[in-house]
Amino acid sequence: MFIANRSKHHPCGSGLARESGGSVNIDAECIAAIASKLAPTGVAGMLKYLLLAATLLLSACAGRAPLPEKNPDLPLPLQLHIQLLQPDDRQDWVLVIQREESGIRWSMMDLLGIPQARQKLIDKTWESDGFLPPNPRARELFAALLFALTPEDELAANYPDAWQHGTQRSLPERWDIRYAQPQNFELKFPKGPTYQVTPLSGETP
Incomplete structure (x- = not known):
């Protein structure tokens, strides 16, 4: 028997990023939230503000899947x-x-059919789809699944x-895959x- 997903509240910079392979995921909302709490005064304050913003942006880029x-x-x-x-x-x-024009649409829901994450991948950029809040953990999972589902003859490019060796595929220090079938596999974050x-067949919830 499946047990439905138990939703949890994860504040900005919480364990979501740590669960996703230990990477740092800081989205624009997080940066804005942190920066808004700093009120720069004078040149020194403005410099500190700019330095913090640059550091957060670099961290976000480094942690992006x-x-x-x-x-x-x-x-x-x-x-799936x-x-x-x-x-x-x-x-x-x-x-x-699903394919949607030039992009790929990802829709994840729990077993009751309640949406958990919706994203579009267009030109190597994730875009929110609908009104669900940003979900760094879901983006990391979607990116890992895209890696796992990539046909073997397209992997190197x-x-x-x-x-990839036989039924095992890896992106070192990021994801490890062990296949039973092309769409049946175990995905590990180191x-x-x-x-x-x-794979699923039939109607979705």
Whole structure:
């Protein structure tokens, strides 16, 4: 029996980023929230303000999940069952991946059909789809799934640092994949969670 996802509140800079392979994910809302609490006074204050903003932006870029050079040729639409494999935190989601014009639309919901994350990937840029708040953990997961689903003959061109041997694929220090089938695999974050991914058929919730 599946256990529906238990939503949690994660403040800016919280464990979401740490769960996603240990990377730092700071979105524009986080930067604005932190910067708004600093009231620069005079030249010295303005310099400190600019230095902090630059540091946060650099951190955000460094922690951004890798994306392919171009969108791989996926057999879309896809419906996947995503399981978070943690002994004390079992969660399940349904993910629908669809092509939309020049981009790819990602829609994740819990087993009750309640939306958890919606994103569009257009020209190597994530864009929010709808009114759900930013979800760095979901973007990291979507990026990892895109890596895992990339056909083997497109891997080298899209991810130059990646390698694959038989049923194992890796982007060093980021993601490790072990396949049972092309759409049935275990996804590991070296310093974070492990997910089991399996294909779905039929109607989504």
